[in-house]
Amino acid sequence: MYAYIVRRVVYAFFILIGVNLITFALFFKVNTPDDIARMQLGVKYVTPEAIAKWKAERGYDKPLLYNAAASGGQKFTDTIYFEKSVEMFRFNFGLSDDGRDIAYEIRTRMWPSLALALPVFLVGLALQITFALMMAFFRATYVDFWGVVLCVVMMSVSGLFYIIGGQYLISKLWNLVPISGYASGFDALKFLLLPIAVGVIGGVGSGARWYRTIFLEEAGKDYVRTARAKGLSETAVFFRHVLRNAMIPILTGAVVVIPLLFMGSLVSESFFGIPGLGSYTIEAIQSQDFAVVRSMVFIGSLLYIVGLLLTDISYTLVDPRVRFE
Amino acid sequence: MPILPVVLWTDALVYLLLAVVAGFAWYVRGQEHLRAPWRRVAQAPAAMSALVVLALFVLVGLLDSVHFRPALPAAAGAQSREPAYAVEVESVLDVLLSSLAKRPERTYSAPLATHAYAKETIELPGKDGAPARQVRDYPRLKYGGAQLHDPQREWKADVLLTTFRGAALALPLWLLASLALVAACNPAERVASRAFWHALWRGETELPWRAVLITLVLVLLLALPAALLSAHYHVLGTDKVGLDVLYQSLKSVRTALVIGTLTTLVMLPFSILLGIMAGYLRGPVDDLIQYFYTTLNSIPAVLLIAAAVLVLQVQIETHPDMFPTSAQRADFRLLWLCIILGVTSWTGLCRLLRGEALKLRELDYVQAAQAFGVSQWRIMLRHILPNVMHIVLISVVMDFSGLVLAEAVLSYVGVGVDPSMISFGTMINAARLEMGREPMVWWSLASAFCFMLALVLSANLFADAVRDAFDPQVRVGARKLRLRRIEA
Numbered sequence: 001m002y003a004y005i006v007r008r009v010v011y012a013f014f015i016l017i018g019v020n021l022i023t024f025a026l027f028f029k030v031n032t033p034d035d036i037a038r039m040q041l042g043v044k045y046v047t048p049e050a051i052a053k054w055k056a057e058r059g060y061d062k063p064l065l066y067n068a069a070a071s072g073g074q075k076f077t078d079t080i081y082f083e084k085s086v087e088m089f090r091f092n093f094g095l096s097d098d099g100r101d102i103a104y105e106i107r108t109r110m111w112p113s114l115a116l117a118l119p120v121f122l123v124g125l126a127l128q129i130t131f132a133l134m135m136a137f138f139r140a141t142y143v144d145f146w147g148v149v150l151c152v153v154m155m156s157v158s159g160l161f162y163i164i165g166g167q168y169l170i171s172k173l174w175n176l177v178p179i180s181g182y183a184s185g186f187d188a189l190k191f192l193l194l195p196i197a198v199g200v201i202g203g204v205g206s207g208a209r210w211y212r213t214i215f216l217e218e219a220g221k222d223y224v225r226t227a228r229a230k231g232l233s234e235t236a237v238f239f240r241h242v243l244r245n246a247m248i249p250i251l252t253g254a255v256v257v258i259p260l261l262f263m264g265s266l267v268s269e270s271f272f273g274i275p276g277l278g279s280y281t282i283e284a285i286q287s288q289d290f291a292v293v294r295s296m297v298f299i300g301s302l303l304y305i306v307g308l309l310l311t312d313i314s315y316t317l318v319d320p321r322v323r324f325e
Numbered sequence: 326m327p328i329l330p331v332v333l334w335t336d337a338l339v340y341l342l343l344a345v346v347a348g349f350a351w352y353v354r355g356q357e358h359l360r361a362p363w364r365r366v367a368q369a370p371a372a373m374s375a376l377v378v379l380a381l382f383v384l385v386g387l388l389d390s391v392h393f394r395p396a397l398p399a400a401a402g403a404q405s406r407e408p409a410y411a412v413e414v415e416s417v418l419d420v421l422l423s424s425l426a427k428r429p430e431r432t433y434s435a436p437l438a439t440h441a442y443a444k445e446t447i448e449l450p451g452k453d454g455a456p457a458r459q460v461r462d463y464p465r466l467k468y469g470g471a472q473l474h475d476p477q478r479e480w481k482a483d484v485l486l487t488t489f490r491g492a493a494l495a496l497p498l499w500l501l502a503s504l505a506l507v508a509a510c511n512p513a514e515r516v517a518s519r520a521f522w523h524a525l526w527r528g529e530t531e532l533p534w535r536a537v538l539i540t541l542v543l544v545l546l547l548a549l550p551a552a553l554l555s556a557h558y559h560v561l562g563t564d565k566v567g568l569d570v571l572y573q574s575l576k577s578v579r580t581a582l583v584i585g586t587l588t589t590l591v592m593l594p595f596s597i598l599l600g601i602m603a604g605y606l607r608g609p610v611d612d613l614i615q616y617f618y619t620t621l622n623s624i625p626a627v628l629l630i631a632a633a634v635l636v637l638q639v640q641i642e643t644h645p646d647m648f649p650t651s652a653q654r655a656d657f658r659l660l661w662l663c664i665i666l667g668v669t670s671w672t673g674l675c676r677l678l679r680g681e682a683l684k685l686r687e688l689d690y691v692q693a694a695q696a697f698g699v700s701q702w703r704i705m706l707r708h709i710l711p712n713v714m715h716i717v718l719i720s721v722v723m724d725f726s727g728l729v730l731a732e733a734v735l736s737y738v739g740v741g742v743d744p745s746m747i748s749f750g751t752m753i754n755a756a757r758l759e760m761g762r763e764p765m766v767w768w769s770l771a772s773a774f775c776f777m778l779a780l781v782l783s784a785n786l787f788a789d790a791v792r793d794a795f796d797p798q799v800r801v802g803a804r805k806l807r808l809r810r811i812e813a
Contacts, residue, residue, distance in 0.1 A: 018616065019624055035643055156778055157774075158730050158753075164757060285635065304625065
């Protein structure tokens with residue numbers, strides 16, 4: 001089992017290098033620093049001197065991959081690739097294009113993101129499973145039918161409308177919680193309630209419908225028939241056998257997103273004015289701050305790969321067959 | 326009037342898609358084993374109702390995909406024989422809706438309003454030589470309800486009467502359309518029999534005619550009154566620059582359809598080729614392809630799209646000479662968005678195909694083909710590909726609605742379609758900023774909501790039916806379920 005995990009870790013590291021190369025190509029090869037500088041400084045009326053100065057201030061004035069002018073190991077380290085991309089593996093993200101420390105921003109901003117994303121994930125998962133279980137328990141009845149209809153309608157509504165509707169109804173019409181904003185400590189609760197509720201409701205449709213199919217698939221298996229044949233009540237069959245076994249694919253499937261919770265949600269954070277990583281990213285995209293976007297791509301991929309690893313590990317924990325392979 | 330046809334990039338791909346669908350339909354017609362699952366789709370009432378709605382959306386989208394540049398009226402004294410063409414690219418839909426598009430108000434107005442939404446200072450001509458007075462009041466709209474002399478008294482009656490006229494027109498039209506539709510799809514003797522119409526009334530026909538016809542009458546009852554009303558009013562109001570919201574909603578349909586369909590079309594060859602190769606050839610090819618898609622997959626989709634669109638923006642701004650008209654620039658950006666959305670979403674299909682090809686390559690008929698010395702490419706093309714096509718089809722229709730929804734979010738983030746292109750995302754984005762106004766400007770949001778819900782919901786319902794009909798696993802599950810219900 002440890003050999004398996006070590007193998008997966010090594011594989012994950014190679015994937016991270018691949019991501020690093022892709023982002024490097026996208027940000028520096030397709031789009032040279034000259035282009036970025038020209039755009040940042042305004043497309044027309046840019047002098048070559050201004051571009052050179054902009055690049056020098058941000059360390060973009062070096063060769064991309066190989067610095068022939070430098071000596072020794074510096075031939076490879078004194079380059080854009082090394083300074084901007086390899087350094088990311090040491091979590092050294094440098095400065096954003098407006099001169100702030102990206103690593104510091106990330107460290108302070110990931111907690112509000114987590115405060116929003118973690119409850120949405122946990123409550124949402126619980127609600128989806130409950131709803132799916134109800135539909136599967138009353139399968140092939142009107143409860144099931146209308147439940148599925150509700151799910152399909154709910155997943156057909158754009159997430160933006162849940163946010164806009166929630167803000168309008170709860171905050172503007174009923175004045176229950178502030179429309180947007182954030183505070184530190186326990187004061188944050190009143191700002192977080194609405195985004196959490198909206199996030200949970202927005203995800204119920206597709207989640208519950210997906211889990212319902214998993215429950216139904218599990219309920220159609222032979223051991224369930226055996227359990228019924230033994231004379232167990234339908235409730236016992238469902239809650240003792242089907243629920244437990246169906247939780248394996250559900251939970252192992254959910255593990256992959258746990259690390260990504262740190263990244264927060266782009267749309268919801270910017271709508272509700274929560275100073276998390278999601279709104280940081282969106283601001284960077286809108287102000288075309290390539291340094292920040294590059295760092296967020298790296299972190300996002302890293303967290304996803306960690307999620308994949310956790311998935312692999314959780315499989316080995318719940319399914320002994322993987323362990324012996 | 327002479328026109329200059331313009332084929333935008335996405336137009337060309339839409340035509341190609343149309344040709345592919347037509348060719349596929351033609352091919353399916355002759356193959357009983359392919360017809361059978363489609364027949365099951367056709368027997369699902371929800372799917373067929375959804376299809377009616379989808380067909381209307383597709384019609385709107387296709388009309389909006391035929392572009393041209395109208396000729397400008399020759400300037401007086403101009404000597405050149407070459408006609409000059411407008412810079413603006415128009416579509417057939419624009420021409421059909423010219424009464425909507427070409428009647429801009431100054432700014433916001435509520436649905437069916439006769440007066441503007443906000444008070445303004447109006448200059449009243451003085452009576453009997455008295456000096457002009459200035460009053461703060463709601464000004465009359467330039468076009469909305471302009472035919473009414475005294476809107477306060479006449480408005481209600483006029484709107485009701487027009488709605489009623491529309492509904493009255495809808496019913497005979499519906500009867501004609503239903504008769505034509507039913508007669509076209511059924512043999513004459515069946516249509517002539519009473520039993521058939523009885524069955525139709527009770528909803529017991531083999532094809533769910535009742536559901537289709539009910540959907541049709543509902544759509545007509547909505548569309549015709551709206552069409553009649555829009556001759557004199559802005560049925561769904563106007564937006565900030567006074568553009569009709571109904572027009573915007575209809576124009577958004579094409580953008581949504583293009584993103585929903587072309588995205589998968591663009592990447593389909595890659596995911597099919599790579600997926601089958603990985604599953605069938607296995608070994609180092611498999612490792613390489615798996616590594617490739619896992620790497621692409623680990624970059625968060627929104628960020629990859631954002632990065633790619635930022636890159637594109639830089640390219641567009643540094644090479645302005647590549648795009649002569651703004652429509653072409655917007656269209657290029659739309660195409661690029663489709664491609665990059667495809668890059669982020671093709672991996673799911675690729676993985677599914679790899680898994681299926683892994684299973685298929687162990688089956689007897691593939692082993693037999695190998696033993697006969699059939700070449701590997703030929704086996705993949707003739708024996709593997711046809712047997713994974715159902716997966717491709719399911720994933721194409723299932724992806725559609727998600728992509729339409731994704732467009733709205735991406736436009737909000739600022740990496741969606743060109744801001745000058747009308748889409749649901751840009752509509753929502755513009756309307757969102759007006760949430761704080763008092764009274765609230767709700768109509769743009771409500772229209773985008775309704776149109777999107779109609780499109781995505783019908784797409785979801787149709788996709789579900791397609792999946793149920795084509796996916797053998799689901800079918801077995803459904804049969805088990807049905808058996809159990811009978812036993813119970």
